[in-house]
Amino acid sequence: MSREQLAVERARRAFCTGRSKPLENRIRQLNNLRRFLVERQAEIAEASKKDLNRSEVGIQLFETLGLESEIQLVIRKLKQWAAPRPVEKNLLTLSDTLYIQPEPLGVVLVIGAWNYPWAVTMFPLIGAIAAGNAAVVKPSEVCVHTAKVMEELLPVYLDKELYPVVTGGVTETQELLRQRFDHIVYTGNSMVGRIVMEAAAKHLTPVTLELGGKSPCYIDKHCDIPVACRRVTWGKYTNCGQTCIAPDYVLCEPSIQERVIEEMKKCIQEFYTDDPKSFPDYGRIINERHFKRVLAMTEDSAVAVGGDSDQTDCYIAPTILRDVKADSKVMQEEIFGPLLPIVPVNGLGEAISFINQREKPLVIYVFSTDDKLIKRVIEETSSGAVLANDCLVHYSVSSLPFGGVGNSGMGCYHGKFSFDQLSHLRSCMVKPLKNEGLNNMRYPPHTLKKLGWARFFLLKAPDLGWMGRMAALAVLVAVAGFLLHVTLWCYESQYTCEEPCKDPGHWAVLFPNCGGLRQSPINIVTSKVHVNTALHPLDFKGHDSKINITVENLGHSVQFVLPQSVRLAGGALPGNYRALQFHLHWGAAGGAGSEHTIDGERFPMELHVVHIKEPYSSLAEAEHDMAGIALLSFLFEVLFGGAWGSITVIGVVHNIAHTLFSALKSLQHFLFTPSGSSAEIRDFKLSDIIPPAENLHSYYRYVGSMTTPGCEQAVAWTVFHKTLPVSSKQLVAISQQCRFWNGKPMMNIFRPVQPLDGRVVYWSRARTVLPNMIGACLCVLCQFCVSAWGTWGDTSFV
Numbered sequence: 001m002s003r004e005q006l007a008v009e010r011a012r013r014a015f016c017t018g019r020s021k022p023l024e025n026r027i028r029q030l031n032n033l034r035r036f037l038v039e040r041q042a043e044i045a046e047a048s049k050k051d052l053n054r055s056e057v058g059i060q061l062f063e064t065l066g067l068e069s070e071i072q073l074v075i076r077k078l079k080q081w082a083a084p085r086p087v088e089k090n091l092l093t094l095s096d097t098l099y100i101q102p103e104p105l106g107v108v109l110v111i112g113a114w115n116y117p118w119a120v121t122m123f124p125l126i127g128a129i130a131a132g133n134a135a136v137v138k139p140s141e142v143c144v145h146t147a148k149v150m151e152e153l154l155p156v157y158l159d160k161e162l163y164p165v166v167t168g169g170v171t172e173t174q175e176l177l178r179q180r181f182d183h184i185v186y187t188g189n190s191m192v193g194r195i196v197m198e199a200a201a202k203h204l205t206p207v208t209l210e211l212g213g214k215s216p217c218y219i220d221k222h223c224d225i226p227v228a229c230r231r232v233t234w235g236k237y238t239n240c241g242q243t244c245i246a247p248d249y250v251l252c253e254p255s256i257q258e259r260v261i262e263e264m265k266k267c268i269q270e271f272y273t274d275d276p277k278s279f280p281d282y283g284r285i286i287n288e289r290h291f292k293r294v295l296a297m298t299e300d301s302a303v304a305v306g307g308d309s310d311q312t313d314c315y316i317a318p319t320i321l322r323d324v325k326a327d328s329k330v331m332q333e334e335i336f337g338p339l340l341p342i343v344p345v346n347g348l349g350e351a352i353s354f355i356n357q358r359e360k361p362l363v364i365y366v367f368s369t370d371d372k373l374i375k376r377v378i379e380e381t382s383s384g385a386v387l388a389n390d391c392l393v394h395y396s397v398s399s400l401p402f403g404g405v406g407n408s409g410m411g412c413y414h415g416k417f418s419f420d421q422l423s424h425l426r427s428c429m430v431k432p433l434k435n436e437g438l439n440n441m442r443y444p445p446h447t448l449k450k451l452g453w454a455r456f457f458l459l460k461a462p463d464l465g466w467m468g469r470m471a472a473l474a475v476l477v478a479v480a481g482f483l484l485h486v487t488l489w490c491y492e493s494q495y496t497c498e499e500p501c502k503d504p505g506h507w508a509v510l511f512p513n514c515g516g517l518r519q520s521p522i523n524i525v526t527s528k529v530h531v532n533t534a535l536h537p538l539d540f541k542g543h544d545s546k547i548n549i550t551v552e553n554l555g556h557s558v559q560f561v562l563p564q565s566v567r568l569a570g571g572a573l574p575g576n577y578r579a580l581q582f583h584l585h586w587g588a589a590g591g592a593g594s595e596h597t598i599d600g601e602r603f604p605m606e607l608h609v610v611h612i613k614e615p616y617s618s619l620a621e622a623e624h625d626m627a628g629i630a631l632l633s634f635l636f637e638v639l640f641g642g643a644w645g646s647i648t649v650i651g652v653v654h655n656i657a658h659t660l661f662s663a664l665k666s667l668q669h670f671l672f673t674p675s676g677s678s679a680e681i682r683d684f685k686l687s688d689i690i691p692p693a694e695n696l697h698s699y700y701r702y703v704g705s706m707t708t709p710g711c712e713q714a715v716a717w718t719v720f721h722k723t724l725p726v727s728s729k730q731l732v733a734i735s736q737q738c739r740f741w742n743g744k745p746m747m748n749i750f751r752p753v754q755p756l757d758g759r760v761v762y763w764s765r766a767r768t769v770l771p772n773m774i775g776a777c778l779c780v781l782c783q784f785c786v787s788a789w790g791t792w793g794d795t796s797f798v
């Protein structure tokens, strides 16, 4: 097995252990890489001096500083970039969960070029680590000393199996290219770019090619010519012109050519003195082959400035060529050396056609004070990037993608672009198993009528705008009803002859669970509850923290979506739970509207806080676990009338009415927006509506179901003895403020109580302690064995 094959195999094995994936590991490796750049600055500088005659300041300015700042950015943003990305929904996906989950690709190969040996290898490596990949780094053999520092010192800082450095030239690179990678990032000339792409094609491996080309620079006669020339001179002669994004040639009107030459000549003297050869910040051509290649390009053009050279030292002076023709040697390929041809053109139009007649460059530079002219260049040409009134510096902006187009390359990197480039952006769609009616238009028999509706929703609906979508949603519901011959569920109060739907008595027709033996809500007969001293107080987490919550009108109820930080444990629940949402059930015009009743008494309103067991990530997952959902129920009592606002109860100010009801008030304006009608409440605290835990020791516990379709029987119910206060005015207002999907006032949104079917309701606290607790517990167990439809592994929560 070759050295290259071994390195790739090891990297893949290391990737398969999964250790490159946890965010904390990615951040640890990135921090190590930053430490390497700082602690080994001396070794890096020494190697750069030997390879490229670059000064210590030069290597930091042009390479390592940018890398440190990139690592800093990635560490700061990684959590955000790696998180699921919610996407827009349309009418047909309103009730689905849609998001993009970035995931690592696998093993990435990074092949670097010699001219900026650190930047071109480490930028992609940072992206690969951030995205959770393994990566094999192959530095250019042309920078022998730099490659050695990388090979010897990088493994001291990084996980050497996940991120090996493989050195070598053409043979070694080709051996690497025979291996299978999940992505290849190559930087170098386009001839080798083709070889890389061909090798990658054998494994269907995607590639990012960072190539070069001739980047033009148009100088408008109406610009500040001295400043433009200073910036172009810097961009051209940095690293002796061996920069992928160096301005390759200048296009300008003949009338300013001499002025441009004069200004640039001054800048060359200012930057590199009269004797650039002995000036430490002026570089050399990398080797004799390139020296000869560059020098030969001057043969058929007139030298305006510079032109001296010394083969023994690979020195070519900063050189300007005047009146260069399109067919001259220097215009046939990327110069990659310190020659600056000036090609006279008659105005911008000619400059644009000159550019457009050639391959798409890595960057187009334009110098002008005229914004319209700059805009025209952007609109009428194509290139990897456009930079107006400066050179090179777009490379240092992490929020801009860096990469070529056409002949100058494909793909891009920097900041989040590297992360995305080296991640698979996975589409995730989780549909509920409910709302089957909406799907009918795609099921056989395929009638023209169904096709008509499908055309309407797929082609017309997106153009309807906000109001149109509101109307369309109502139509959608009606259509679904029509298609399924009345298959939508609703509360009794919603049913009309014009809009027939399945009311609670008929839910089971559509949702078989709703006819099950463990349904909710129930009537709790207090004289029959069993005391269970194992029902300890619940432990609320995150209830005191300020959070932002979203309020959504779902068309038949209103829910308040909670963040993951709100949690629940204790209370003999079989695990830890995290909150998903809370919602309310109410009656009509201030009348009774709770779902649960106590000794036959229905309360005016009921609050449900829905939690799912960890580690489930959605209700759909939790529904398959018989204790997957923990629902807390708070019943309301009317204490005394009051206006919108706070109610004082025994000296405690309860903001429930104020906070929730004002959110509902605002929500009426958000009904039926495409995102499902939502509003936000900022700085909300659950403790504002839920009493402190010490007041909640007394509660009823039973096993039941969700109280809306599909009525999933996976709920551990906790119905608190303590009630919450509400005013009669608020009760009246709430049913008028909120609207059903058909625009009618949302009232009587509660399901009638369901048979107990042999279940037992437990109470956490009794006036007298039962003599035989063990007996009580056994009873609980028996009860589950009888009532459970499957096997229920854990009954400890009752």
Ligand SMILES: NC(=O)c1ccc[n+]([C@@H]2O[C@H](COP(=O)([O-])OP(=O)(O)OC[C@H]3O[C@@H](n4cnc5c(N)ncnc54)[C@H](O)[C@@H]3O)[C@@H](O)[C@H]2O)c1
Residues within 6 Å of the ligand: 111, 112, 113, 114, 115, 116, 120, 138, 139, 140, 141, 142, 168, 169, 170, 173, 174, 187, 188, 189, 190, 192, 195, 209, 210, 211, 212, 213, 243, 244, 245, 334, 336, 362, 404, 409
């Ligand atoms: N777009 C960018 O970010 C960027 C950056 C730097 C350089 N460049 C471009 O790179 C070019 C200069 O670099 P270069 O190509 O001289 O660098 P180079 O000679 O260092 O080659 C690049 C890499 O390709 C490998 N290689 C060379 N020949 C090969 C072959 N036959 N088969 C397989 N692998 C091979 C080398 O080992 C090296 O790692 C210029 O065109 C420049 O514009 C582009």
Ligand SMILES: CC(C)=CCC/C(C)=C/CC/C(C)=C/C=O
Residues within 6 Å of the ligand: 061, 062, 115, 116, 119, 120, 238, 242, 243, 244, 245, 392, 393, 395, 396
């Ligand atoms: C020092 C500042 C502000 C910018 C540096 C720009 C620069 C020289 C980038 C070169 C990067 C690069 C990989 C070029 C390719 O050959």
